[in-house]
Amino acid sequence: MRKVRLATACLLLGGCATSSLVLLPDDEGHQGAVAVLETNGQPTEAVINQGNSRTKLGEANAASKPLGDKGLKPEEAALLTILPPPAKSFILYFDEGTTTPTAESQSVLTALRAEIASRSGPQVEVTGHTDTVGSGDDNDRLSQQRAEEVLNWLAGQGIDRSLMLASGRGERDLKEPSIDNFSSATNRRVEVIVR
Amino acid sequence: MLRMSIAIWLTASMIASPAFAEIARIKQSSGTAFVERNAKQLKPAPGLQLLAGDRLVTGKDGRMSLTFVDNTRFAVGPNSRIAVSEFQYDKTRQKGSFVTQVDRGSLAVSSGKIAKSDRDAMKVRTPNTLLGVRGTKFIVEVPE
Numbered sequence: 001m002r003k004v005r006l007a008t009a010c011l012l013l014g015g016c017a018t019s020s021l022v023l024l025p026d027d028e029g030h031q032g033a034v035a036v037l038e039t040n041g042q043p044t045e046a047v048i049n050q051g052n053s054r055t056k057l058g059e060a061n062a063a064s065k066p067l068g069d070k071g072l073k074p075e076e077a078a079l080l081t082i083l084p085p086p087a088k089s090f091i092l093y094f095d096e097g098t099t100t101p102t103a104e105s106q107s108v109l110t111a112l113r114a115e116i117a118s119r120s121g122p123q124v125e126v127t128g129h130t131d132t133v134g135s136g137d138d139n140d141r142l143s144q145q146r147a148e149e150v151l152n153w154l155a156g157q158g159i160d161r162s163l164m165l166a167s168g169r170g171e172r173d174l175k176e177p178s179i180d181n182f183s184s185a186t187n188r189r190v191e192v193i194v195r
Numbered sequence: 196m197l198r199m200s201i202a203i204w205l206t207a208s209m210i211a212s213p214a215f216a217e218i219a220r221i222k223q224s225s226g227t228a229f230v231e232r233n234a235k236q237l238k239p240a241p242g243l244q245l246l247a248g249d250r251l252v253t254g255k256d257g258r259m260s261l262t263f264v265d266n267t268r269f270a271v272g273p274n275s276r277i278a279v280s281e282f283q284y285d286k287t288r289q290k291g292s293f294v295t296q297v298d299r300g301s302l303a304v305s306s307g308k309i310a311k312s313d314r315d316a317m318k319v320r321t322p323n324t325l326l327g328v329r330g331t332k333f334i335v336e337v338p339e
């Protein structure tokens with residue numbers, strides 16, 4: 001009955017334009033899903049998991065249709081082209097007990113600078129890490145100094161400081177799990193995320 | 196002494212309060228587009244920092260794009276009115292909750308770490324449905 005009334009209302013209004021969902025694979029080609037948790041205030045358990053499909057929302061049994069040959073509407077395709085580029089990660093390694101990036105990491109610094117400069121409205125998260133040699137407190141300090149070293153270098157290369165944030169995680173997030181007081185070139189690093 | 200502990204408490208709560216924290220940054224915008232915050236309209240210049248509760252509003256020629264601190268990416272199409280009604284993210288644990296309300300218009304989403312952290316940690320509300328995002332890319336359209 002309720003459905004009938006809703007349909008009548010739509011006719012009177014000159015055709016209810018219903019909400020819809022287009023489901024696409026992500027940039028790595030993985031297919032995720034979107035669950036319909038509620039429809040018109042009622043809990044539902046539908047899961048939309050068919051890639052490259054279109055689903056009308058608001059009906060109790062949402063049925064997905066493949067996009068098919070027609071593909072996306074022009075305005076949908078246009079919308080996807082303005083999605084910002086995915087976040088990109090960089091890792092720089094450091095000589096033991098120092099804030100000096102290894103010789104190999106110098107080229108990563110250059111690539112990092114170029115990536116930031118190429119983005120519109122960038123946000124840069126710089127996180128320092130250490131291995132387990134030395135005390136936890138010393139490593140907190142060293143990891144922060146490593147992150148700041150990278151941030152300062154980027155600032156010296158003309159990247160606005162207000163775009164960047166440096167923090168240190170000490171030996172809390174080991175890339176390579178290890179016992180205490182273990183020298184690890186893999187763990188002595190700064191991870192940078194450019195968004 | 197009491198005054199001092201209140202001062203400390205205030206400082207601590209300000210740091211902890213997500214209301215003051217940046218949740219996303221505008222990347223680009225074109226045409227008629229603005230960010231609505233506490234009844235004020237802000238120009239969505241590249242680099243503008245968004246806060247939880249902000250609304251993204253575009254006119255018939257307007258568009259904007261943004262990236263959240265959990266790596267979620269949004270593209271907002273013309274004639275849209277979209278609110279980021281809830282956004283909480285713990286960077287260290289890479290967990291949080293994220294609710295976006297699409298009142299009208301179109302929104303393309305490439306989901307980030309919050310959607311991956313827990314089932315339906317990221318939700319999108321349209322006028323007639325509540326969606327749980329399970330790690331993917333999608334477009335929601337809500338005609339006027």
